[in-house]
Amino acid sequence: MKKIINKPGDFVDEMIEGIVLAHPDQVKIPGDDRRILVRADAPVTGKVGIVTGGGSGHLPLFKGYVGKGLCSGVAIGNVFSSPSSQQCFEATKAVNGGAGVLYLYGNYGGDVFNFDLAADLAELDDIETRTVLGRDDVASQPKERKHERRGVAGIMFAYKAAGAAAERGDSLEQVAAVAEDVVEHTATMGIGLSPTVLPTTGEPSFSLAEGEMEVGIGIHGEPGIHRGPLETADAITDRIIDALVKDLELVPGDRVAVLVNGLGATPLEELYVMYRRAHQVLSEHGLSIEKKYVGEYATSLEMAGASISLLKLDDARLELLNAPASSPFFLEV
Amino acid sequence: MKKIINKPGDFVDEMIEGIVLAHPDQVKIPGDDRRILVRADAPVTGKVGIVTGGGSGHLPLFKGYVGKGLCSGVAIGNVFSSPSSQQCFEATKAVNGGAGVLYLYGNYGGDVFNFDLAADLAELDDIETRTVLGRDDVASQPKERKHERRGVAGIMFAYKAAGAAAERGDSLEQVAAVAEDVVEHTATMGIGLSPTVLPTTGEPSFSLAEGEMEVGIGIHGEPGIHRGPLETADAITDRIIDALVKDLELVPGDRVAVLVNGLGATPLEELYVMYRRAHQVLSEHGLSIEKKYVGEYATSLEMAGASISLLKLDDARLELLNAPASSPFFLEV
Numbered sequence: 001m002k003k004i005i006n007k008p009g010d011f012v013d014e015m016i017e018g019i020v021l022a023h024p025d026q027v028k029i030p031g032d033d034r035r036i037l038v039r040a041d042a043p044v045t046g047k048v049g050i051v052t053g054g055g056s057g058h059l060p061l062f063k064g065y066v067g068k069g070l071c072s073g074v075a076i077g078n079v080f081s082s083p084s085s086q087q088c089f090e091a092t093k094a095v096n097g098g099a100g101v102l103y104l105y106g107n108y109g110g111d112v113f114n115f116d117l118a119a120d121l122a123e124l125d126d127i128e129t130r131t132v133l134g135r136d137d138v139a140s141q142p143k144e145r146k147h148e149r150r151g152v153a154g155i156m157f158a159y160k161a162a163g164a165a166a167e168r169g170d171s172l173e174q175v176a177a178v179a180e181d182v183v184e185h186t187a188t189m190g191i192g193l194s195p196t197v198l199p200t201t202g203e204p205s206f207s208l209a210e211g212e213m214e215v216g217i218g219i220h221g222e223p224g225i226h227r228g229p230l231e232t233a234d235a236i237t238d239r240i241i242d243a244l245v246k247d248l249e250l251v252p253g254d255r256v257a258v259l260v261n262g263l264g265a266t267p268l269e270e271l272y273v274m275y276r277r278a279h280q281v282l283s284e285h286g287l288s289i290e291k292k293y294v295g296e297y298a299t300s301l302e303m304a305g306a307s308i309s310l311l312k313l314d315d316a317r318l319e320l321l322n323a324p325a326s327s328p329f330f331l332e333v
Numbered sequence: 334m335k336k337i338i339n340k341p342g343d344f345v346d347e348m349i350e351g352i353v354l355a356h357p358d359q360v361k362i363p364g365d366d367r368r369i370l371v372r373a374d375a376p377v378t379g380k381v382g383i384v385t386g387g388g389s390g391h392l393p394l395f396k397g398y399v400g401k402g403l404c405s406g407v408a409i410g411n412v413f414s415s416p417s418s419q420q421c422f423e424a425t426k427a428v429n430g431g432a433g434v435l436y437l438y439g440n441y442g443g444d445v446f447n448f449d450l451a452a453d454l455a456e457l458d459d460i461e462t463r464t465v466l467g468r469d470d471v472a473s474q475p476k477e478r479k480h481e482r483r484g485v486a487g488i489m490f491a492y493k494a495a496g497a498a499a500e501r502g503d504s505l506e507q508v509a510a511v512a513e514d515v516v517e518h519t520a521t522m523g524i525g526l527s528p529t530v531l532p533t534t535g536e537p538s539f540s541l542a543e544g545e546m547e548v549g550i551g552i553h554g555e556p557g558i559h560r561g562p563l564e565t566a567d568a569i570t571d572r573i574i575d576a577l578v579k580d581l582e583l584v585p586g587d588r589v590a591v592l593v594n595g596l597g598a599t600p601l602e603e604l605y606v607m608y609r610r611a612h613q614v615l616s617e618h619g620l621s622i623e624k625k626y627v628g629e630y631a632t633s634l635e636m637a638g639a640s641i642s643l644l645k646l647d648d649a650r651l652e653l654l655n656a657p658a659s660s661p662f663f664l665e666v
Contacts, residue, residue, distance in 0.1 A: 002526040002546070004603040004639060006565045011606065014566075018605030021612040022625045059601040193335040213335070233337045233347075265598035267634045268392040270337040272351030273344065279354040292355045296629075301600045302637065306337060331664050 003302075008199040012056045012078055019063060023328040027066055030073075030094035035087050037063050038073035042095045048166040048175045049073065049095030050102045052159070053088055054111050055080040057196070058219060060329035061298040062105070065156070067327025070163040071104065075114075079198055079301070080220050082110030088118035092127055100128035100172030104162055104179050106151025107133040130176035134158060136188040136309060138247045139216025139225045152219050153261040153298035154186040154309035157321065160332075164323035182317060187247045189240045190263065190307030192217035193230065196300045215239060219263070219300045233270065237277040237308070244310045245285055252286025255313040257321060259293040263305040268295065271306055278308055291321050336635075341532040345389045345411055352396060356661040360399055363406075363427035368420050370396050371406035375428045381499040381508045382406065382428030383435045385492070386421055387444050388413040390529070391552060393662035394631040395438070398489065400660025403496040404437065408447075412531055412634075413553050415443030421451030425460055433461035433505030437495055437512050439484025440466040463509035467491060469521040469642060471580045472549025472558045485552050486594040486631035487519040487642035490654065493665075497656035515650060520580045522573045523640030525550035526563065527598065529633045548572060552596070552633045566603065570610035570641070577643045578618055585619025588646040590654060592626040596638040601628065604639055611641055624654050 005011050013034055020029060020037070030038050043049060052062045053075035063074045072095035075083035092101050101122065103115045112133070119129045134151025141148045162179040170178065192214040195204035205221035208214060213231065216224025231239075250256065260275045262268065275294045282289055290313055298307075311317065325332050338344050346367055353362060353370070363371050376382060385395045386408035396407045405428035408416035425434050434455065436448045445466070452462045467484025474482045495512040503511065525547040528537035538554035541547060546564065549557025564572075583589065593608045595601065608627045615622055623646055631640075644650065658665050 002544070002563050002637060004524075004526070004566045004569060004599060005606060006567050011602070014609050015602045015605045018607070018609035018612070018627070022605065022608050022627050057600070057602065059605075191337075193337070211335070230335050232339045234339050236337060264600055265635050265637075266337060267390070267597055267632065268629070269344070269348045269390065269634070272348045272355065272392075273338060274351070275355050276347050276351030279351070294351070294355050296601070299600065301602070302598050304335060304598075304635065331666070333664070333666050 003199055005199055011199045012076065016076060019328060026328050031090060033087060033090055035076040035083060036073065036091045036094065037066055037076065038091065038094045039066055042072050043097040045097045046099055047097050047169060048099045048102060048172050049097055050104055050162055050166055051075065051088065051091045051095060052105045053083045053091065054105055054108065055082060057301045058298050064329030065159045065327055067325065067330065069167045069323055069325030070159050070327050070330060082114050085114040085117035088115050089121040092118055092122045092129065096127050102162060102172060102175050102179060103129055103131040104158060105134065106155055107135040107149060128172060130172055132176055132179040132183060134183055136183065136186040137218060138187045138243055139189050140218060143247060150218055152188045152190065153259060153307050154188040156259060156297050157186050157257060157311040158182045160325060161317060161320035163325060164320040167323065178320065182311060185248065185312040186309060187244045188307050188309040189243050190217050190305060191215050191236055192221065192263065192303055192305040194265065194304040196221055196303040217305060219298060221300065233273045234277045237274045238281060240308045241278055241281045244308065248310060248312050250285065250287055250312060255288045255290050256282065257291035257311040257313055258289055259297060259309040261298055261307045261309065262296045263303040263307065264299040265302045265304040266306050271295065274306060290318055336532055338532055344532045345409065349409060352661065359661050364423060366420060366423055368409040368416060369406065369424045369427060370399055370409065371424065371427045372399055375405050376430040378430045379432055380430050380502060381432045381435060381505050382430055383437055383495055383499055384408065384421065384424045384428060385438045386416045386424065387438055387441065388415060390634045391631050397662030398492045398660055400658065400663065402500050402656055402658030403492050403660050403663060415447050418447040418450035421448050422454040425451055425455045425462065429460050435495060435505060435508050435512060436462055436464040437491060438467065439488055440468040440482060461505055463505055465509055465512040465516060467516055469516065469519040470551060471520045471576055472522050473551060476580060483551055485521045485523065486592060486640050487521040489592060489630050490519050490590060490644045491515040493658060494650060494653035496658060497653040500656065511653065515644065518581065518645040519642060520577045521640050521642040522576050523550050523596065523638060524548050524569055525554065525596065525636055525638040527637040529554055529636040550638060552631060554633065566606045567610045570607045571614060573641045574611055574614045577641065581643060581645050583618065583620055583645060588621045588623050589615065590624035590644040590646055591622055592630060592642040594631055594640045594642065595629045596636040596640065597632040598635045598637040599639050604628065607639060623651055
């Protein structure tokens with residue numbers, strides 16, 4: 001696999017430098033550590049801050065969701081590696097506007113360990129924090145162990161809703177409750193067609209034979225629930241939608257938001273072929289599709305594949321999802 | 334290469350169906366031919382219409398630029414194939430608001446042939462048309478034969494400027510002059526790292542050895558000006574910027590807009606590594622970067638690679654580039 005990079009060890013820092021040079025009106029590096037990005041206007045006095053973070057290699061996740069109506073800051077790790085607890089803590093201080101800080105990130109061991117340490121440091125500094133974990137990947141654990149699931153593309157819904165709640169002035173308790181409520185009603189499943197390659201090793205993260213697909217793959221190439229022959233776009237979409245509708249226990253008349261997400265190398269054309277089928281099948285289930293996103297929202301470098309996320313909507317969730325938001329990678333007005 | 338598709342022959346129609354299902358508030362199919370998309374509010378009475386078109390496989394090009402402040406309609410061909418003259422003509426009628434229609438598309442033989450025929454049909458129908466061709470690919474012809482160059486990602490600047498001119502009520506002559514002026518001051522060069530695969534054949538469009546890159550590649554995999562060992566991101570960016578600065582004869586104090594575009598499979602992270610270097614080098618040239626775009630704006634299905642486009646700015650061009658625009662794939666406020 002060929003990459004447009006310089007020294008592999010400089011990849012993350014140079015990418016961040018590019019983001020800051022391209023979008024100085026929207027994001028900034030608040031201190032000396034160049035692995036922390038915050039909104040250009042951070043801290044926003046009197047408003048709850050939201051810090052996310054995780055490994056690099058998933059753009060626009062995570063750093064792409066730092067902006068108005070979204071997250072306030074991000075701590076950035078190496079490719080597929082957690083940021084340090086100190087970085088999570090520095091990000092916390094940089095976005096603290098006096099109303100507390102929500103940690104909202106995907107459920108991965110290293111991230112949880114470091115954000116929990118940061119929460120302890122924040123407490124010593126009299127900054128109140130709450131934590132909500134994205135855990136939408138239905139393939140990673142059965143429903144009985146839902147709280148152990150990995151977080152994948154569906155966290156975008158939680159960023160959007162929690163960001164809107166913080167923007168309108170909700171308290172830390174309220175913003176955390178909004179995020180938890182959205183996570184609770186979000187489900188995602190993906191398929192992988194080709195591996196991703198770490199810049200540092202140059203080696204594929206896993207192998208898949210020609211003509212094979214991995215159903216339920218994670219955004220770091222974690223194994224899914226089924227490996228088999230590549231199916232048609234419709235068969236793949238049916239599989240995913242079926243799993244999501246069951247998991248969320250959706251019934252006719254329910255309202256949903258849909259996200260068809262590309263994992264990196266899959267053409268946008270193919271995502272629209274999938275969206276078309278998802279729309280048909282959801283409609284056949286009697287579900288009302290009230291919000292739609294198609295594109296790259298959480299990737300795994302150059303992995304070929306896609307995921308679909310559903311968020312079960314109610315009026316409150318839809319209102320927050322419809323609120324304006326802007327970041328270098330996300331604009332809704 | 335694996336694709337998430339159904340029958341290869343249905344690929345384009347199913348993709349279009351997905352776009353219309355996902356974005357019914359922004360685009361519509363105006364008649365019986367499902368290969369024509371127009372703005373949801375077309376025709377806009379009294380305003381100049383802008384029709385673009387070309388082969389599929391380049392999303393967001395071309396159909397992603399149909400919207401307010403952009404193109405009014407698009408005629409859509411098969412993958413890498415021109416739409417028919419009848420389709421170009423039907424798109425013309427569907428966007429005609431009585432002020433004439435500009436044809437704005439990339440300089441490829443099949444497209445030129447069919448749009449020219451459509452112009453003849455439009456004339457018989459008393460619809461005035463003008464044609465401006467995107468021809469920004471500096472690698473496709475030397476400067477002496479600039480008018481023969483292929484159109485690639487840089488046409489986005491012309492869509493944006495001409496769309497803004499039409500939106501503010503400029504005449505057909507004026508909108509065409511704006512488009513021509515922007516095309517004249519736009520230059521693009523790309524590099525390819527891996528081939529694209531046509532859904533219908535399943536075969537790679539060309540071959541590149543492991544560790545090789547093609548400098549100056551076209552968005553259908555057309556050969557470039559140099560094939561050699563893959564270089565670092567900085568060396569690649571330097572090569573491209575050097576060619577563009579020379580071609581546009583930029584001198585210290587000049588102002589530019591920059592577009593770093595991914596060809597499909599290249600991670601956004603790598604585009605930002607390139608943007609970082611482009612920013613450094615342009616600044617070293619004494620150029621003022623006044624508008625920046627980083628992402629996928631014109632792709633070649635799952636080709637790995639990237640291009641950089643520069644538009645030399647003056648006040649008039651910058652004002653049009655800063656005007657609001659919205660389509661399913663492009664939002665600026």
